[in-house]
Amino acid sequence: MCGIAGLIHRNKSSNVGFELQGMLQALKHRGEDSTGYALYGDTDGKNFIARIKIGENVGEGSSSVAEDVSVYDQRKKEVDACINELGAKIVKEERILPYSLRYEIEYNKKDLLEFSQRIESIPGVEILSMGKSLEVIKDLGNAKMVCERYNLDKLIGTHAIGHARMATESGVDIKSAHPFWGYPFSDVSVVHNGQLTNYWNNRRVLENKGMRFMSECDSELIAVYLAEKMRSGATLEEGMKESLSGLDGVFTYFVATKNSLGMAKDTMAAKPLVLYESDDLVAMGSEEIAIRSVLPQEIDTYDPFDGEVKVWQI
Amino acid sequence: MANLKNVTKKTKAQEMGMHSEVLTGRTQQKFFNPDEAENFYYFGTYDVDFNKRTDLDVKDMTAAEANKKIDNLMSEGYGTIVIKNPQGKHSLGVGILNKLNLIFEGSLGYFGIGSCDGPVVRINGRVGWSCAENLMAGKVVIEKNAGSCFGAAIRGGDLICKGSVGARTGIDMKGGTIIIGGDAGAFTGFMMQRGRIIILGDVGINLGDSMYDGTIFIGGKIGSYGSDAVPSDLTKSDQDWLRRKLKVAEIGENFDVSKMTKVVAGKKLWNYDNLEPTEKKGAI
Numbered sequence: 001m002c003g004i005a006g007l008i009h010r011n012k013s014s015n016v017g018f019e020l021q022g023m024l025q026a027l028k029h030r031g032e033d034s035t036g037y038a039l040y041g042d043t044d045g046k047n048f049i050a051r052i053k054i055g056e057n058v059g060e061g062s063s064s065v066a067e068d069v070s071v072y073d074q075r076k077k078e079v080d081a082c083i084n085e086l087g088a089k090i091v092k093e094e095r096i097l098p099y100s101l102r103y104e105i106e107y108n109k110k111d112l113l114e115f116s117q118r119i120e121s122i123p124g125v126e127i128l129s130m131g132k133s134l135e136v137i138k139d140l141g142n143a144k145m146v147c148e149r150y151n152l153d154k155l156i157g158t159h160a161i162g163h164a165r166m167a168t169e170s171g172v173d174i175k176s177a178h179p180f181w182g183y184p185f186s187d188v189s190v191v192h193n194g195q196l197t198n199y200w201n202n203r204r205v206l207e208n209k210g211m212r213f214m215s216e217c218d219s220e221l222i223a224v225y226l227a228e229k230m231r232s233g234a235t236l237e238e239g240m241k242e243s244l245s246g247l248d249g250v251f252t253y254f255v256a257t258k259n260s261l262g263m264a265k266d267t268m269a270a271k272p273l274v275l276y277e278s279d280d281l282v283a284m285g286s287e288e289i290a291i292r293s294v295l296p297q298e299i300d301t302y303d304p305f306d307g308e309v310k311v312w313q314i
Numbered sequence: 315m316a317n318l319k320n321v322t323k324k325t326k327a328q329e330m331g332m333h334s335e336v337l338t339g340r341t342q343q344k345f346f347n348p349d350e351a352e353n354f355y356y357f358g359t360y361d362v363d364f365n366k367r368t369d370l371d372v373k374d375m376t377a378a379e380a381n382k383k384i385d386n387l388m389s390e391g392y393g394t395i396v397i398k399n400p401q402g403k404h405s406l407g408v409g410i411l412n413k414l415n416l417i418f419e420g421s422l423g424y425f426g427i428g429s430c431d432g433p434v435v436r437i438n439g440r441v442g443w444s445c446a447e448n449l450m451a452g453k454v455v456i457e458k459n460a461g462s463c464f465g466a467a468i469r470g471g472d473l474i475c476k477g478s479v480g481a482r483t484g485i486d487m488k489g490g491t492i493i494i495g496g497d498a499g500a501f502t503g504f505m506m507q508r509g510r511i512i513i514l515g516d517v518g519i520n521l522g523d524s525m526y527d528g529t530i531f532i533g534g535k536i537g538s539y540g541s542d543a544v545p546s547d548l549t550k551s552d553q554d555w556l557r558r559k560l561k562v563a564e565i566g567e568n569f570d571v572s573k574m575t576k577v578v579a580g581k582k583l584w585n586y587d588n589l590e591p592t593e594k595k596g597a598i
Contacts, residue, residue: 269462272462274461291402298420300459301440301459302477303461
């Protein structure tokens with residue numbers, strides 16, 4: 001069934017890593033096969049932050065095949081070499097887990113398509129996110145486990161979206177976990193609760209237009225669909241509104257960019273969403289208890305209606 | 315009444331030791347006699363005193379613990395219980411089968427007040443999905459908004475939301491009344507079979523889709539009609555009933571009910587067409 005949560009602080013930064021952890025942990029009964037965070041941290045905006053996966057978590061419950069750590073080491077060398085060949089410079093690197101890299105990269109080109117395609121041409125390598133503010137962190141387990149594994153509870157930023165996943169139509173692995181990066185657009189991420197029934201039809205059309213898919217998870221389609229709309233000149237909000245008719249099935253999804261957060265709900269209103277909105281903060285989740293983890297006092301919340309699209313700026 | 319039979323052969327169930335008594339073929343159904351009401355026992359119910367009042371803080375309780383505590387308080391005769399700090403928890407106040415004044419000082423999550431029969435509940439906050447599902451009797455008042463599937467499959471009672479509600483309000487309802495002070499989402503009254511829904515505000519698409527019976531009154535704009543939902547004439551009797559209901563519900567004090575749209579089932583769907591002639595006569 002999956003749970004999604006998101007929040008955006010307007011006019012200030014906050015400890016969004018800790019806050020989102022609390023929201024997603026409150027939703028863990030909706031699925032804890034994997035949990036993912038898309039955090040928009042405070043940065044100086046000079047360098048790109050890339051979260052790169054060079055292998056899968058093969059722990060308990062994983063549907064991935066185990067690989068030797070030496071394979072990850074070899075992939076990391078190839079990634080490093082490729083970044084240099086692209087004319088980019090690694091300013092800072094962290095290898096948080098054997099299969100997970102965090103790079104700060106000095107790269108002067110705005111178009112990330114060539115960069116991404118070259119890095120992902122290395123077998124077994126996937127860029128989870130790339131942007132000046134966005135960091136996508138996703139792994140197997142519930143929100144607290146992933147937060148502790150990646151030390152996310154200290155991250156200061158303005159907004160974040162996240163996902164607690166019950167795997168249904170694709171594997172229990174990191175590549176199928178949410179959020180999905182809006183490849184190749186800097187700082188765009190998506191989380192989704194629901195099922196898309198015209199996934200393959202849309203995927204074929206989008207692949208013919210040169211768009212890339214990394215998993216067979218239907219939710220990835222939303223990120224790719226919106227990215228293609230933006231590539232064609234639409235604004236994010238326009239793309240979201242078009243998705244209400246372009247995507248078939250039941251869905252509630254969140255999409256975030258460097259300075260905005262949006263939500264869309266299908267015309268059947270089959271998937272839940274509770275929303276709190278004030279001048280300083282917007283918080284939303286599949287259930288009110290997610291919002292209560294950051295706002296324990298009595299608050300006014302509501303369910304957005306069917307076919308509703310909303311976007312908030314920081 | 316059938317005579318007792320002299321049965322010598324054991325049934326398979328008796329051979330297996332499942333029971334030893336002789337089944338006679340006499341009906342096992344117990345018919346309720348109003349003259350014996352004082353002897354009638356409704357399992358899981360209590361005689362409570364409305365003047366006996368207490369507070370219950372559920373902040374650090376699970377839903378199961380909170381519901382068990384409410385049950386214990388009713389067994390001690392408390393007839394008015396005020397729940398503090400519900401904080402959006404799911405499944406609070408469920409399975410109450412006797413009269414009770416239950417007040418929530420805050421919001422509920424999903425499945426609040428489910429499968430109840432008799433209590434009067436006031437929620438000074440919001441409720442999540444499927445509030446008061448399967449309500450048999452009683453009154454539930456929500457001061458703020460409500461989520462989707464509000465009043466799903468209720469059989470009786472009054473369910474009042476002073477704010478707006480999500481999609482599929484009154485889905486599969488079989489009786490009772492749902493009153494909404496604000497707007498309602500898509501598929502309101504989806505497959506409803508009996509009962510009445512009153513929406514003072516606007517309503518979304520597919521209103522009354524596939525409804526079998528029942529009546530829906532809309533005060534605002536209608537997104538679209540669902541299959542077999544059709545407008546009908548608003549009679550004086552309807553208007554009188556609406557005024558009475560709104561007065562009791564304490565909302566829409568100056569609302570002009572004469573401008574409301576009445577929606578009923580057109581009874582043209584396949585389920586009517588496929589009835590045997592004798593059944594069709596009954597349905598229509």
